Amino acid sequence: MKYIVTINGKKFEVEVERVSNGNGQVDVSKDSKKVSNNEISKTISGGIKVSAPMPGKILSVNVQEGQKVKKGDVLFILEAMKMENEIMAPEDGMVEKVLVSKGSQVASGDILAILK
Structure with a gap:
């Protein structure tokens, strides 16, 4: 699943993926945001x-x-x-x-x- 998260006024695209052991893996695109x-x-x-x-x-x-x-x-x-x-x-x-x-x-x- 992908989410847009705002931290200190900056938007980050975060992707959360469930892995085989039941834990989650989070990938963050630190430098991107969507505007219009x-x-x-x-x-x-x-x-x-x-x-x-x-x-x-x-x-x-x-x-x-x-x-x-x-x-x-x-x-x-x-x-x-x-x-x-x-x-x-x-x-x-x-x-x-x-x-x-x-x-x-x-x-x-x-x-x-x-x-x-």
Whole structure:
């Protein structure tokens, strides 16, 4: 079973698995949390990874490196299953790195940009 646990304002994804001896095993993803439909995780440098929530094609890149963004700003438009999906900034910050371009094919979980 998977749970989202909040500790000191930070969200952690925890997976609990029952093992053969009747005890439990807990795996914690220490650096990840879910915000809206975008999975983000803190990088070692303190940045935030903005990931593709599903496979598809990047129709537009609405930001450039060094640009300031606010939570909810549309960073990318991702076409998946003939629908356009807005990939939004999960929080305020600055675009440190854009890792895709218009026309790029991405898989679910691929990192599209890193925010600071």
